[in-house]
Amino acid sequence: MKTTIVQTPVYKDQTVTIGAWLSNKRSSGKIAFLQLRDGTGFIQGVVVKNDVSEETFQLAKNMTQESSMYITGKIVEDTRSPFGFEMQVSDIELIHQASDYPITPKEHGTEFLMDHRHLWLRSKKQHAVMKIRNEIIRSTYQFFNDNGYVKIDPPILTGSSAEGTTELFHTKYFDEEAYLSQSGQLYMEAAAMAFGKVFSFGPTFRAEKSKTRRHLIEFWMIEPEIAFVNHEESLEIQEQYVSFVVQSVLDNCKLELDVLERDTTKLEKIKAPFPRISYDEAVDLLKEKGFDDIEWGEDFGAPHETAIAESFDKPVFITNYPAEIKAFYMKPVPGRPEVVLCADMIAPEGYGEIIGGSQRIDDLELMEERYEQHGLTGPAYKWYLELRKFGSVPHSGFGLGLERTVAWLSGVDHVRETIPFPRLLNRLYP
Template identity: 85%
Template sequence: MKTTISKVSNYLNEEVTIGAWLANKRSSGKIAFLQLRDGTGFIQGVVVKSDVPEEVFQLAKNVTQETSLYVTGKVVEDTRSPFGYELQVTNVEVIHESVDYPITPKEHGTEFLMDHRHLWLRSKKQHAVMKIRNEIIRATYDFFNKEDFVKIDPPILTGSSAEGTTELFHTKYFEEEAYLSQSGQLYMEAAAMAFGKVFSFGPTFRAEKSKTRRHLIEFWMIEPEMAFTNHEESLKVQEEYVSYVVQSVLENCQLELGTLERDIEKLKNVKAPFPRISYDEAIELLKEKGFTDIEWGEDFGAPHETAIAESFDKPVFITNYPAAIKAFYMKPDPNRSEVVLCADLIAPEGYGEIIGGSQRIDDLELMEQRYEEHNLTGDAYKWYLELRKYGSVPHSGFGLGLERTVAWISGVEHVRETIPFPRLLNRLYP
């Protein structure tokens, strides 16, 4: 019976054949241990010299790393293995021999591994991170589908900036100037006016010359937008969504979390509701923690976010930032116009902001005023202004950065390991 490693539990004490690659091996005089992977998981194949023809045992002893194989054997329980099963091998057939595979079990430098990212993805830890990423994506679709959101795909090529910043990638669009999208949010607002509750999931691009462990040039965003929804209601959706994703990973990625040696007790605590502090309170907290130079009106950097997060054992919302340091479309607090109805969700353990969200301006006159203040008077933003002209409603939304979320949940230090092929300030290969 031909099967995959992930499904061998269905064939306990039966003989199966698996197409696999040799991740590693060790052997004594009479037994060879083959560490096999097939993309669905990892399993050990045990080849006993006395149980197989001599040519099979010699092949098993001499097979090289990352050679592709068909391995036949009996599935048996193995309580010593995190996976719980191993293969008592009866036959090995080489599909293609791998010679001088560059990533060996020894230590390699980060740049070497990044240059060989196309091969590094095969390793056990990188495999685990990608499986967790996949589960976060699966759980995202599950959550929003259950909550009656409609998936809408915004364009990647746009004629304007989503937030009026200069950190954009320019390109020629025939005779016009165009940009790679830095957010699908403006388009999701249009979609929300048509479908009520929507979400997008797609790549975004920031021409930000940053080398920190939290930054990528190309990354993926989940961006929900909700009509007839105020800021408080949006916060509840955000914390329920993040809780759902974390609990889904805990339930469905136990092997992967174990491979990464992730402290899951910290993740078990991630359940709604989340604590909230205002920007004002965050300033005071930072001063108490020794950041005496921070002044009201300044944005928070990574050290500030980490210090704030250390005071809580769950993700924490920082609400009501000054309008001057936030995007033009955020709705002012009706009781205090110098701050806006917004929040950043800060992950625990130093992983920083994973969500930014706000209630959007729905008043045409105020949005026209913002256009003038931010020099957005050209035709590129005309369509966005019309959303306030034809049946405007209160609406809110947010964006979650996938890679930062993967890094936090999996416990990986740098976001470059949370995306299959990272684009960094000095890296466009492979």
């Protein structure tokens, strides 16, 4: 019976064959212990000299790291194993003997590992992070599909900017100027006017010369947009969504969280509702915490977000930022036009902003004023203005950064480990 490692518990006390790679091994006299992986998981294969042919035992002892094979054996329960099972090997068919594999069990520097990212992905911890990433994506689709959203794919090449052109990658689109998308939001607003509740999931690009542990040049965003929904209703959707994703990871990634030594007691507290503080209250809180130089009207940096998050054990919404530091399309707070109906969701444990969202301006005259203030002239933005001309309605939306969310739930320090092939300020390889 040919199967995979993740399916082996189904075949307890039965003999199966697995296509696998050797991630590590050790031997003690007449027993060889093979650490096997097949992409679905990891399992130990035990080769006892007296139970196999001499050829098989010598093969087990001489196989090199990352050699590939078909390996056959009996699946038995093993309470000492994190996986709970091991294989009692009876036969090995070598497919390819690897040589001089560069990533050995010893310590390697980060730059070395990043240069070998195509191989580093095979390691147990990187495998666990990617499985958690996959679960976040899977549960995202489940949440929005179950709640009646339609997935719409916005373009990656655009003729306009969602939030200003200073941090965009410029390119030529035949004889026109174009940009790599920094957000699909404007297009999702158009889609919401057609389908009511929509979401997108795709790559976005920021030409931001940042080297912090929270920044990537290319990253993935989940961007829902909902018609007939106000700001407060949007916040409720956001906290329900994040709570659902966290619970899905806790339920379906127990082994991966254990591999990463993640403190899951902190994640178990992540249930809606989440606390909310206004930008005004956040400034006061920062001053109380010793940030004397922060002034009203300034944006918050990573140290500020971390300090605010320390006061809560759940994600916290910071609401109603000054209009001057937010995007042109955000609706002003009624009676207080200097601030807007927006919120950033700040993750606990120092992981920073994972969601930014707002209620959008739905009034044509006000949007025309914003166009004038921000110099949004020319045909590239004409279609976006027309959304306010033809059946405008109150609507809200938000964007969740996948990699920051993966970092938070996995407990890893840097977002470069949360995407298969990171694009950083000085890295376009591999």
